[in-house]
Amino acid sequence: MADRVPSFVEVVVVHGMGHQRSSETLLEWAEPLIERIQWLAGTAPENQVTFGRVRADSSDVNEYVSGRVLYTDLDGRERDLAFGIREARWADAFLPMKxxxxxxxxxxxxxxxxxxxxxxxxxxxxxxxxxxxxxxxxxxxxxxxxxxxxxxxxxxxxxxxxxxxxxxxxxxxxxxxxxxxxxxxxxxxxxxxxxxxxxxxxxxxxxxxDVAVWTKRPVRAAAMRGVVRESLREARASLDAAAAGPAARTKLVVLAHSQGAAITADTLFDALNDEPLPHVDAFVSVGAVITLLGASRWPDGVRGTVVRAVNGAPRMALVPEFNPVAAWASATPPTRWLNFWAIWDPFSAGPVSTSSAARIERWRQSYRWKVLPGLRLTEDVGVTGSASGPEEHPVHNTALPFTDHQSYSSNIPQVIDPVARLLLDLEPSSSTRTADGADVTLAAPDFAGRQAERLRNTLHVRGIKALGLHRLLVLAVAVAAVVLPVPAEVIRTVATRVLAFLFAADATTGWLGWLGQQSWLATAVIVAGVAIIGLWANARLWRYHRRKITWRQDGELAGVRWIGGLVLRTVLVAALWWLLVVAATGAVNPWLAIVAALVGIALVIAPLLGLRPLVVPEHRG
Incomplete structure (x- = not known):
């Protein structure tokens, strides 16, 4: 026990917009993070996570989860890590607007x-x-x-x-x-x-x-920042109290989602906001709406001339347009910033940087790899660039704009795993760009698990692409089955006979006969039935495949294939081909059938092709 390196980590979780129940965001992130920490620490009995204080309720005391884990780091040293996770709950810190x-x-x-x-x-x-x-x-x-x-x-x-x-x-x-x-x-x-x-x-x-208050009510916005600031001070005080020995290592990490990321960035990097904060070692933003919301302003659009306490003394200042990336790049001591954004997240909408053109440049850099030999990007860009910005981590959550923004905590391979490695100091990161480009973990070439991490990320991206494509194919088949007269009539006949058999009723008279005459009702039943069955099968197959990607050891990943997804995609494409080429036209046109078959083949192999977005290293300018 004496040879183990004592380490202490405090994580402050900041929730996003909308109503947040007490402890909801804390547990949403604490549970998958601790589960991944347990998995990364290893299976030895002494490496099991032990829980200390777990308090998650609606009391006046701040919610808190603490734990401890023993493990071996990348240098072969035994580590004894005590961690705590608390929530900066700013939702109740201000009066809402009318x-x-x-x-x-x-x-x-x-x-x-x-x-x-x-x-x-x-x-x-x-x-x-x-x-x-x-x-x-x-x-x-x-x-x-x-x-x-x-x-x-x-x-x-x-x-x-x-x-x-x-x-x-x-x-x-x-x-x-x-x-x-x-x-x-x-x-x-x-x-x-x-x-x-x-x-x-x-x-x-x-x-x-909450968004309206943040953008147009600077006084109330200050109350939001105050909650984050106070939580950071409490976390730093806990670290200072725990790390008494000279060999102890400490780390303060802030994990902020959505509007919480905008509040946190303003709190951390705007020197005019309040008195100096304790140093934050790492800022993790997920689904950040920093560029969408910006800084808090008065209703006339100007941030205004206000009196603020700077280093304990009142100061009159014209508050300028706030640029969090520029402030982060020049901050001392430096804070590491990891920015996670989902491909179809409509609120984060890509990287953060100092301008719109710089954001687009950083976005293009994330697609710099060419997966298929012989294919190239029209807008091919190099790994290097002049735009400033943090580590950009583009991820695939659900392939659905309606759910991507709320699904970061369930993305284990691309979000939870990097954050857990950050907490454990198990990151094989390198700031030196290699000849073949940095992979998704920014791993150094000599990192033993580099290829496995790259393969895990590739399998996850391909699976999410297939998941989204399957949804579109299911809906296309459902609509085609209703719009086209032949399959619709066949489905109505089969459905009527099945109901007649189940209820021992005459299909031509009574309630069943009346039901069969209602074309609108039959149409709705067909669409709903095909969509529900198809989407249910798609979700079940993906959950099973996701477990294999997420929790299999590195040596087992090479044998992981989503055969169920390939079969489902092939069946859906074949059904759609038959509905549009055979059932719709009656007489099959050979050229139409060939073109449709080529499109079908392209759809079947589409999730396996294309570029997977990779991490863009930080650039401070």
Whole structure:
């Protein structure tokens, strides 16, 4: 025990926007982190995690989870790590704005958000096809280029069509919301509508009201920063009290999600906000909306001339436009910043940097690898760049914009694992860029587990791509089965006969006969049935495959294949091919059948192709 290196780590978790129950964010992150720490520490009996104080309730005392683990680090030293995880709960630290004020702010903010998110999604869709659509001369054989041209050309055309459809949908939704917000404010004046709409209004205000306060109420925003600041001081005090010996190692880490990341960045890197803070060793932002929200301003758009306490003395200053990345890059002592953003997260929308052009440059750098020999990027960029920014960790969460923002804590390979390694000092990181590019862990070439980590990340990315593609194929099959008369009639007949058998009823009379005559009801049942069964099978297959990717040891990863996903994708593509080529036309057109078959083959192999985004090393300028 005397030979073990004592280490102490404190983690401060900062929640995001919307209503947050007490301890909800704390446990959302503490449980997977501790589970991964246990897995990384090894299976020896002495390496098991032991829990100290676990307090997660609604009492006045801050929520806290503590534990201890013994393990061997990368240098072969025995480590004795005591860790604590606490929550900086700022949700109750300020008075919310009134609904009319939130709605008035929301109309302007809606259009700003719509244009930003629409531009980002268009860029992602374009790259997804364009990265495979332009071919390089040999070593790609001419025959291979000829085979790939048709599906790649069609993929590019479909991508631009998807971009156009996406813009139409985004603008339509924005127009609808922009019209509803003022209408709700007016209708709430009348008692007859108040009870009916109050729950809807409360939900909207609860979800975006925090954002409105942060962007337009600097005094209340200061209360949010105050909670984060106080939690950091408590964490640093715990570290100082625990690390009494000279050989002890300490680390203070802040993990902030969504709006919490914007609040934390402002707290850590804006020197004019408050008195100096204890040094933070690492800042982990996930789904950060730093560039979307910016800093808190007065309603007229100017941050304002205010009196603030700087180093304990009052000071009158014109608060400038806050640039967190520039402030982070020049901060001393330096703080390591890891920024995780999901590919389809509509709120983070990519990296953070000092300007819009710099953010795009950093985003392009994350796609710098060429996976298929003979293919190249049209917008090929090198590993190096002039744009400043933290470590950018692009990840694949769910391949669904509606859920990506809330799913970081469930992404074990790409989010939880790097953070757990950070806490344990098990990171094989290197700031030296290698000839073949840094992999997703920024691992040094001599790190024994480098290839395994790269393979784990690749398997996860391919699985998430397939998961999203399967959803689209299931919905396409469901719609085609209803729109086309032949399969729809077959499904109605089969469904009617099955119900008649189950209920021992006559399919032509009574309630079953009436049900069969309701075409709209049959249509809804078909769509819902096909979609539910297909999406359920997709989710079950993915959960089983995800467990294998996440918890298998390095030596077992080479044999992991998502055979169930490949079979499901093939069945869905074949069903869609039959519905569109055979059932829709009656007489099969050979050329149409061949082109559709090539597109189907491209869809089957699509998740295995393309570029996987990699970590962009930090650049302080």
């Amino acid at each position: 609904p009319s004020q939130v709605f008035s702010w929301g109309v302007d903010f809606l259009w700003h958000t719509t244009l930003r998110l629409g531009t980002y999604f268009a860029r992602v869709l374009r790259l997804g096809a364009w990265q495979l659509a332009e071919l390089r001369p040999p070593p790609t054989p001419p025959a291979m280029r000829a085979i790939l041209l048709v599906p790649l050309g069609l993929t590019l055309a479909l991508a631009w069509l998807a971009v156009s459809v996406m813009w139409v949908l985004v603008l339509a939704i924005s127009l609808l919301v922009a019209a509803l917000l003022p209408a709700l404010s007016i209708l709430l004046i009348f008692p007859i509508f108040q009870n009916l709409l109050q729950r809807i209004v409360d939900g909207l205000v609860e979800f975006v009201g």
